[in-house]
Amino acid sequence: MGSSEERVVAVIMVGGPTKGTRFRPLSLNIPKPLFPLAGQPMVHHLISACRRIPNLAQIFLIGFYEEKEFALYVSSISNELRVPVRYLREDKPHGSAGGLYNFRDYIMEDNPSHVVLLNCDVCCSFPLPEMLEAHKGYGGMGTLLVIKVSAEAANQFGELVADPVTNELLHYTEKPETFVSDLINCGVYIFTPNIFTAIEDVFMQRKDRANLRRATSFEALQSAAKALPPDYVRLDQDILSPLAGKKELYTYETLDFWEQIKTPGMSLKCSGLYLSQFRHTSPQLLAAGDDARSATVIGDVYIHPSAKVHPSAKIGPNVSISANARIGAGVRLISCIILDDVEIKENAVVIHAIIGWKSSIGKWSRVQGEGDYNAKLGITILGEAGSVEDEVVVYHCISEQIEAEHGL
Numbered sequence: 274m275g276s277s278e279e280r281v282v283a284v285i286m287v288g289g290p291t292k293g294t295r296f297r298p299l300s301l302n303i304p305k306p307l308f309p310l311a312g313q314p315m316v317h318h319l320i321s322a323c324r325r326i327p328n329l330a331q332i333f334l335i336g337f338y339e340e341k342e343f344a345l346y347v348s349s350i351s352n353e354l355r356v357p358v359r360y361l362r363e364d365k366p367h368g369s370a371g372g373l374y375n376f377r378d379y380i381m382e383d384n385p386s387h388v389v390l391l392n393c394d395v396c397c398s399f400p401l402p403e404m405l406e407a408h409k410g411y412g413g414m415g416t417l418l419v420i421k422v423s424a425e426a427a428n429q430f431g432e433l434v435a436d437p438v439t440n441e442l443l444h445y446t447e448k449p450e451t452f453v454s455d456l457i458n459c460g461v462y463i464f465t466p467n468i469f470t471a472i473e474d475v476f477m478q479r480k481d482r483a484n485l486r487r488a489t490s491f492e493a494l495q496s497a498a499k500a501l502p503p504d505y506v507r508l509d510q511d512i513l514s515p516l517a518g519k520k521e522l523y524t525y526e527t528l529d530f531w532e533q534i535k536t537p538g539m540s541l542k543c544s545g546l547y548l549s550q551f552r553h554t555s556p557q558l559l560a561a562g563d564d565a566r567s568a569t570v571i572g573d574v575y576i577h578p579s580a581k582v583h584p585s586a587k588i589g590p591n592v593s594i595s596a597n598a599r600i601g602a603g604v605r606l607i608s609c610i611i612l613d614d615v616e617i618k619e620n621a622v623v624i625h626a627i628i629g630w631k632s633s634i635g636k637w638s639r640v641q642g643e644g645d646y647n648a649k650l651g652i653t654i655l656g657e658a659g660s661v662e663d664e665v666v667v668y669h670c671i672s673e674q675i676e677a678e679h680g681l
Contacts, residue, residue: 280330281405282380283323283389284373285316289337289363295536298656298671302630304338306393307346309610310540311547312558312575312593314346318547319391322399324354330383332358335372371506374472381466388468390508392460396543397531398550399461404525407440408463411523414516415468417442418461419524420531424452430533431458431509433517435524442522447509456524458509459531471516475506537627537654537671542646544610545591548573560588568600601636608644618663626653635663643669 287306296305306316313321316334323332334343343360351358361376373380373390380388387408389401397418408416419433432453434444446453479502506512516522530546532539551558552573560574561567568582572590576582582600591608594600598611603620610627617623618636625642632655634640640661645651654671661667 279328280383280385281326281328281387281389282330282383282385283326283332283391284380285319285323285332285334285391285393286369286372287316287334287336287338287343287393296540298654299537299540299627299629302657304342306334306336307343308540309593309595309612310396310534310544311551312577312595313547315534315540316346316393317350318396319393319399320350320354320358322401323389323391324356326389326401326405329356330385332356333376333380334358334360335363335376336360337363337366366505368505368511369508370468370472370475370512371504373508374469374476374506375504377469381469386465388464388466390462390464394534395460395531396534396539396546397459397461397527398529400525400527400529401461401463404461405463407525408523411440413441413523414471414521415462415464416523416525417513418459419456419526420459420528421455421526422457424455427452427455427457431513432456433458433524440524440526441520442513442517442524445509445513445517445522447514456526458513459527460533462508468512471512471521472506475511476504536647536649538646538648538651541591541608541610541625541627541652544593545573545608548575548591548593551575625651627655629654629656629659631657632659632661634661635665637663638665638667640667641669 299308307314310318320332323329340360340362347358347360361379363372363375367375387405404416404418428449431445431447432449433442433456434454435442435456513522532543532546534540534543558575560570560576566584568584568586568588570589574589575593577594577596579596580594580598583602585602586600586604588606592606594611595613597614599616601617601619604617605622607624609623612628612630614631615628617634620637621634622639623634625644626640638661640653642652650669650671653667653669656672659672
């Protein structure tokens with residue numbers, strides 16, 4: 274461990290059950306951050322990336338979930354990585370910056386020189402050590418990870434303009450109605466502790482405005498009702514936009530993959546991206562299928578050690594098989610996530626689908642989606658304990674539970 278001046282803490286915003294409705298039915302059984310991508314909980318990929326930061330002192334998860342939902346995972350990952358991981362529960366919504374400020378005493382207890390902030394629903398290669406070095410060179414208060422996207426997709430995110438030479442953030446606007454730039458905010462940041470002063474300044478401005486509204490007119494009361502609470506501060510609109518162009522914020526562009534995980538379809542795509550990354554970072558996690566006793570493996574595939582896969586099955590590409598799954602003879606799996614305790618019987622086919630916990634797919638059945646990860650019904654999802662009988666086709670469907678007895 275380096276000196277206290279060098280220490281870094283990481284904060285991962287994990288959200289809570291009040292959000293993430295687009296991730297249903299999968300989030301009905303498990304907090305979205307713990308949903309497995311490439312065989313590892315979604316948040317695990319971010320924690321593993323943070324672990325590569327030099328002089329990392331601690332990792333905090335901030336969200337609205339009950340503490341008990343994260344207790345087991347936090348304990349196990351702390352022991353595994355030998356870095357303290359702590360879950361902090363918000364009592365009410367404070368906004369992305371307000372939530373950070375609310376726990377400033379915990380975050381600053383190791384006197385870190387830098388705070389790394391990540392949104393849990395981001396999937397990328399997380400070049401955090403390189404980004405930290407760039408940030409130190411810039412000398413500003415904060416650095417944003419950015420990426421170029423198509424002009425058609427840019428307005429779904431925070432668009433920004435940066436100086437092409439110095440990388441200074443010159444202009445930032447969240448989801449603009451008209452095109453501003455093809456450079457977008459990735460939801461990954463590095464800040465100095467001065468970020469807390471910037472957030473406190475917004476708090477004080479809000480309180481001052483609230484005091485000015487102490488009038489009895491109907492218009493003033495209406496205006497006060499529409500105002501944000503003084504302790505609710507958004508990182509994008511309230512911090513990034515006002516500080517742009519003031520030599521406080523800079524950008525670091527990634528040329529690697531980046532996606533936002535808002536829907537089950539995107540989780541399946543991102544599982545494949547992480548599996549592909551394993552080939553370079555963790556090849557031991559990928560199934561080989563290189564002997565007669567193993568199933569045929571095509572492309573990048575993860576199979577949990579407790580899963581039982583028949584040697585005649587054909588698996589991949591982009592397949593993740595979770596604990597205690599049973600994959601029968603002649604089964605074909607392509608681009609799918611098979612969750613815990615699933616049974617897929619002989620000669621069944623699963624393509625572009627997520628099969629929920631304890632589900633069963635009968636012999637010669639077929640469960641398939643279209644494969645458009647961005648579409649609302651782009652993949653087929655079976656919720657927990659779904660049951661598909663023998664010789665049944667389930668196509669283009671999302672269901673909490675399926676008990677199919679006739680062809681669909």
